[in-house]
Amino acid sequence: MKTARHPDDLVAMIPDGAVLMIGGFLGVGSPHRLIQGLVSAGRKGLTLIANDTHHPGLGIGKLIDAGVVKRLIASHIGTNPETQRQMTAGELEIELVPQGTLAERIRAGGYGLGGVLTKTGVGTIVEKGKPTIEIDGETWLVEKPLRADFALISARQADYFGNLTYELTAQNFNPVMAMAAATVIVEADEIVAVGMIPPDSVRTPGILVDYLLEHPA
Amino acid sequence: MKTARHPDDLVAMIPDGAVLMIGGFLGVGSPHRLIQGLVSAGRKGLTLIANDTHHPGLGIGKLIDAGVVKRLIASHIGTNPETQRQMTAGELEIELVPQGTLAERIRAGGYGLGGVLTKTGVGTIVEKGKPTIEIDGETWLVEKPLRADFALISARQADYFGNLTYELTAQNFNPVMAMAAATVIVEADEIVAVGMIPPDSVRTPGILVDYLLEHPA
Amino acid sequence: MSMNAKELIARRVANEVRPDSLVNLGIGLPTLVVSYIPRGAPVLLVTENGLIGVGPRPPHGMENPDLIDAGGGFIMAIPGAASLDSTATFGLIRGGHVDLTVLGGLQVDARGRLANWMIPGRLVPGMGGAMDLVTGAKRVIVAMIHTAKGTPKIVEECALPLTSVRPVSLVVTEMAVIEPTAEGLVLRERAPGVSVADVVGATAAKLIIPPTVPEFALS
Amino acid sequence: MSMNAKELIARRVANEVRPDSLVNLGIGLPTLVVSYIPRGAPVLLVTENGLIGVGPRPPHGMENPDLIDAGGGFIMAIPGAASLDSTATFGLIRGGHVDLTVLGGLQVDARGRLANWMIPGRLVPGMGGAMDLVTGAKRVIVAMIHTAKGTPKIVEECALPLTSVRPVSLVVTEMAVIEPTAEGLVLRERAPGVSVADVVGATAAKLIIPPTVPEFALS
Secondary structure (H helix, E strand, O other), X not given: OOOEEOHHHHHHOOOOOOEEEEXXXXXXXXXXXXXXXXXXXXXXXXEEEOOEXXXXXXXXHHHHHOXXXXXXXXXXXXXXXXXXXXXXXOOOEEEEOOHHHHHHHHHHHHHOOOOEEEOOOOOOHHHOOOOEEEEOOEEEEEEOOOOEEEEEEEEEEEEOOOOEEOOHHHOEOHHHHOOOEEEEEEEEEEXXXXXXXXXXXXXXXXXXXXXXXXXXX | OOOEEOHHHHHHOOOOOOEEEEOOEOOEOOOHHHHHHHHHOOOOOEEEEOOXXXXXXXXXXXXXXXXXXXXXXXXXOOOOHHHHHHHHOXXXXXXXXOHHHHHHHXXXXXXXXXXXXXXXXXXXXXXXXXXXXXXXXXXXXXXXXXXXXXXXXXXXXXXXXXXXXXXXXXXXXXXHHOOOEEEEEXXXXXXXXXXXXXXXXXXXXXXXXXXXXXXXO | XXXXXXXXXXXXXHOOOOOOOEEEEOOOHHHHHHHHOOOOOOOEEEEOOOEEEEOOOOOOOOOOOOOXXXXXXXXXXXXXXXXXXXXXXXXXXXXXXXXEEEEOOOEEEOOOOEEOOOEOOOEOOOOOOHHHHHHHOXXXXXXXXXXXXXXXXXXOOOOOOOOOOOOOOEXXXXXXXXXXXXXXXXXXXXXXXXXXXXXXXXXXXXXEOOOOOOEOXXX | OOHHHHHHHHHHHHOOOOOOOEEEEOOOHHHHHHHHOOOOXXXXXXXXXXXXXEOOXXXXXXXXXXXXXXXXXXXXXXXXXXXXXXXHHHHHHHOOOOOEEEEOOOEEEOOOOEEOOOEOXXXXXXXXXXXXXXXXXXXXXXXXOOEEOXXXXXXXXXOOOOOXXXXXXXXXXXXXXXXXXXXXXXXXXXXXXXXXXXXXXXXXXXXXXXXXXXXXXXX
């Protein structure tokens, strides 16, 4: 059972230098109040794993604006000129990862797999410095698992076990990130009593979730 | 759009010697009418990929009884003495695969991955004849993808796009098998109009499904 | 780069869309294709951020904040739509379950290889889903303006970083339809009013010219 | 192999179950553990065929045909239960999200390695989920009768095929609690009325005997 917590209490658990996964795709399905909490708390030196950095002033873009991210692993930064500026200025170290590979690497981290064998990136600059393996005459790129200290997850509904549902394109990276972090913190649109989410509707089982964000007073 | 078909028409598509995936765990979530159709049609020389062979006279056990399976890839045959008898007598070639590895190998086949890097089986007889790979000082077993000519899937609901839902422990291998076969045939408890399954309830998107089994007259 | 050129490309690409197929359209020019898909060819559009069955933009005031396309614009969902998480979406893409992807291009080379995701030192947006799509979709069509301010974009060898070593299926520009084959780039069609010599003059890779090169059929 | 021996094992194993943990119980003896888990320690039971939140057997006439455990028996689901497909279930198991698995054993060796899935030429049921569980669960407890018709099952080297090379966390029998460590098998506890000499006599692997070996505490 989890009790819903104040955002300050949750953000206080996240130290400077932590490795974070944050769900969302251009802000849809991102945990916006937790992100705001991180900015307000003045964290620094974070490593961030996320699909994108949205736009300046919005969602994950706020973390970039505030300069709290030291290292970023993402698939797309084209919507955020500030991210590109910090990269060019050498203030932000960025690893660009194909979106499907990013999802699979996070999954591998959460599923106990040693890596991902993919064709994506073979023969391109993405391959640089990575091992390849030949299987039955075909070459595959070996991409390593990703794990995080914390995953900040956005959900449609949570129950007090931590069972989660997601809505439409707000799902994206949230379920897979909930598998791959030591501590999982959830910001849900709604928190319901245990038993209100039918077993077949649960997309993330509550056992993966550590903390729920309380609703605004 | 798919129209529901008579079982004879569907079974007629499956030739002798085909590679089949069939969903289910001890019969729960198996497509029982399609299985009966295969037995009645007198198929032979099939390769079957399934979790288990249930019991003699039940579900997938009927295919074993009828001697239509030449090769079996499964994780557990302990509930079916006839499967073990045929194996011992050399009538049935069996590859035993750890259940989690079986699920991941099928997923790799459907997801375009080159294989699965797992700890399961390392140092055991499961490793025999298979490549291993060392990553950051740890040894991982490389397990190859599995694909099939046909997947026979059991679902709770289908719509005429082929979108599927599953119920409770009847889900098991069905969704992953629906990704990994050239032709996917679905036996659903219920077929509903397009639009009746909310997008967030769909567990297998209809684009993966080729044929629906009509309901008994 | 007139509106007419883009429309021409979109209309020609629309002819390549097969009924009952699962189609991904890239941001920008490729998105225009949706307007020209023949009515009799119901297709399902899939977006990288996790929806099969993308519908049109919603009327103002009817947006759903949890329902966007990969460009961040609000969309609707058609009846029969299905939500997917990122692993499932890219499982469909990488596993060969997407029938067609239409993407923009910066360069295509003589082997049919596409570069479309970065200009080192100038534009580094990241590859997003492009590498997965070009590597995994059943058919890949590049929809692009033939030249960049007069400089050919179809070249012997891409100077820009490749998106994938897998050759694309077809290149459609406002001047020509070009098919990469094992023998090289074959000039299949030319746009209305464009001569074979025009195409050759605007292309920096060797083109194989068949005896007849018909004009585009447009949808 | 009296009923008392199995009950003794189940009661001792139940003490190892931590509150709020995700627990998998193998078929047979391990299933008995559920009856002895202290009321104050709410645990979630997960079954390999895809349910978190396994409840008790349903009353006769209230079975749900789509709701079984990994042994094929009808079960109920507790409020807050969640269904999973096979990839997700084994993702939990292999990814270290299952806190404890309790499994039966045929042999355990001096390095703590378990053999529990086949007797070549005699019993080849297949490993089912056992290899994944022993390799991936956070803690692995072997619950087994100490000997097989008088023959020790705790041996220097397993003669039977291993389930995993990863050592188990604890072995609980009706005679003893034994913990595999880097130094070897440590005799942690003995059953009520059983002496250290009794345990040593029924064990074919070297045991490390601490100065004091207390009797079981039972739940």
